[in-house]
Amino acid sequence: MTLPPRCRTEIPGNGFPGYSGKSSDLAWPGGKQPYNLECWPKRWDGAPLACTEINVLEDTTDGWPGKCRGLVEIKGVNGTDCGQGSQCEGIIPDCFVRSNFVPRSAQRLQHGSIRVLKDLTGYQIKGLTKGFDNAEGFFQKQEDAIVFCKNMCYSDIRCQYWLYAPNYGCYLEDASQEDGPPYPLTVHSAMRDTGYAKDCVAGEYIQHYCPAESVSRVRQMPLPILADCAERGYRYEPPSMFLSHRSVEPNWEACRSRCKLTVYCNYFAFWPDGGCLVAGTDSQRVVAESYEVISGRHGWPWLACIQTRAGGGLSLRPKWIYENI
Incomplete structure (x- = not known):
């Protein structure tokens, strides 16, 4: 799937940021400022998908201390696999000075790619969180502190803003904060016009995205074996019939039964959280956001649904044939 222009080429004009939300939106070619994670692929429940494009920003083999606080132990995972999941990211401060602690190996990773939308040198942005300052005297060069500040934001897919001011420190967006x-x-x-803004020597407003070829769609758990009239990985658009609402069902068979009992229902789609949507004849079959979605026709009395074997395996695509009536 090709990313839209707002995820590939659009940057704001000189009117951003504006005096109002409307004027700020109008400074963008598409008419609105991008939402956070708007260009990151997501699962059916809105959680970000893993991205196979991973870059090492900092490594203890290159002299990075890696003495980070606030990390959580993940059992049963070795160093090679440690950074592969989308959950292995976030704002991790205090990685420079820590007594009586020397990691065997440590890395700061960037998942996906980055687009710089605006240079924020000379700005102060409200709502940012302090990442670090140089009170311990770790940084001998200002340029090194700037790179470390930038990398903290680049390593968290939810971070859009980072700023560095020598007399105040590194500030960046931390989505875990209220x-x-x-x-x-x-x-x-x-x-x-603030003291921080006048001291700010570097900063960026950025956008995280995962190239289409790097989106991980690996199944995380065994999926149910399907009977007739159903397949995985597809849904229907529009997703619901007129005056029809989402229900919660125990399994996909119950969702199909709901469709059978609903007048004018042709199709059903059952989601991993138990959500069930029923659709009519105007809906079209499209690829679902999750391979775990189960959908199909309810099986009219004059239609029989059969599954055919293809290449020695069971095809997930139903074939529809008319019965003699």
């Missing part, structure tokens, strides 16, 4: 930068960003939250 307060964050307002959306859309305006001049009331992106200031240029």
Whole structure:
């Protein structure tokens, strides 16, 4: 799937940030500021999918201390696989000075790719969290502190803003905190006349995205064996009939039964969280956001659904034939 222009080429004009949310949106070619993670692929439940494009930003083999605090142990995972999941990311501060702790090996990783949307040198953005300062005197060069600050944001797919001011430290967006930068960003939250703004020597507004060829769609658990009239990985669009609502069912067979009992229902789609949607004749079969979605026709009395064997295996695509009536 090709990413839309707002995820590939669009950057804001000179009117961003504006005096109002509307004026900020109008500064973008597409008419609105991108949402956080708008360009990152997601699962059926909205959680970000893993991205196989992973870059090492910092490594203890290159002199990075890696003495990070606040990490969580993941049992049964070795160093090679440690950074493969989308959950292995986030704002991890305090990686420079830590007494009586020397890691055997450590890395800071970037999942996916980055687009720089705006240079924020000379700005202060409301709602950012302090990543670090140089009170311990770890950084001998300002340029090194800037790179470390940038890498902290690049290693968290939910971080859109980072700033560095020598007298104040590194500040960046931390989505785990209650307060964050307002959306859309305006001049009331992106200031240029404060002490921090005047001291800010580097900063960026960025967008994280995962190239289509790097999206991981590996199944995480065994899937149910299907009977007739159903297949995995597809749904129907529009997803629901007029005046029809999402219900919760114990399994896909119950979802299909609901369709059978609903007048004018032709198709059903059952989601991994138990959600069931029923659709009519105007709906078209499309690829679902998750391979775990189970969908199909309810099986009218004058239709029989059969599954055919292809290449020695069982095809997931039903074949529809008319019975003699």
